[in-house]
Amino acid sequence: MKIAFIGAGQMAEAIISGLVEKEEVQAQAIYATNKHDPEQLQRLTDTYGIKTSEDVKEAVSESDVVIIAVKPKDKDAALSEIKALLPQSTLVISVMAGVPTATIEAQLNAGVKVIRTMPNTSAKIGLGATALARGRFADDASIDTAAFIFNAVGITEEIAEKDMHAITAVSGSGPAYFYYMVEAMMEEAVALGLSETVSEAFIYQTILGASHMLQEIDLPPAVLRENITSPNGTTEAGLKALDQLKVKQAIRQAVKAAHDRSITLGKGE
């Protein structure tokens, strides 16, 4: 399978890195293109052994799958550039937040097969989570192809397209919220006198352990939390501070804000 990436930034690199590492797709069967950043293209070639070019023509006309990985604001330019080059049989996969399949279909040739996805950057290490939604002309084979690509870099699930905004808020943006929490914990750990090295080692291991507990122990997060919280103990004191500052509501508001922004992004705002 030959895959062309239109847009070779953070998300494209995460997918490319995961794919090449897993050896599901040959590096030489991956073609990446972008705009105004030849250094990034050269770096991708040097790092992953893939083909790169600023000229989309060869990449698109030779590929079975074209992955649109530009920012939503750049979609019109990117889609109009590939429209005439795209063979009818090519599957178009979008990773763009918010952008409906109908918008992409309207800007390409009639009947084009489109799969909209929402991956996350953890694809880079094979631990991504990618939601898939089919466009009007996509069939089971289209979903199978998209699932093959994204299963190589994590888990996948087909969902209804209307749920894409919610999944974007939860798993597309989600890693950033955990990094934010780690940044805050690191800052206070150092303020309390721990070295950066010790803080990093213990906080990273703590988040890894908590994640594995959620995955491997058949208990809801609330029970796992209660198991750590001794009456009048340290955890209770910490959680009280979180409650007083309404952190739960703040996190819910963050997810809602990301969801709402996905909707407006999709409208081109």
Ligand SMILES: NC(=O)C1=CN([C@@H]2O[C@H](COP(=O)(O)OP(=O)(O)OC[C@H]3O[C@@H](n4cnc5c(N)ncnc54)[C@H](O)[C@@H]3O)[C@@H](O)[C@H]2O)C=CC1
């Ligand atoms: N970064 C993330 O965590 C995630 C990003 N996404 C989506 O992935 C897409 C890309 O995001 P990032 O990789 O973060 O952005 P980025 O800014 O790192 O990369 C965008 C790339 O598109 C290229 N580009 C711009 N206009 C172009 C054109 N007309 N033709 C070809 N290339 C063009 C740029 O040169 C750049 O390489 C966005 O639509 C975003 O919503 C989805 C899930 C997660």
Ligand SMILES: O=C(O)[C@@H]1CCC=N1
């Ligand atoms: O912030 C964004 O718009 C993209 C989509 C999901 C994660 N990053």
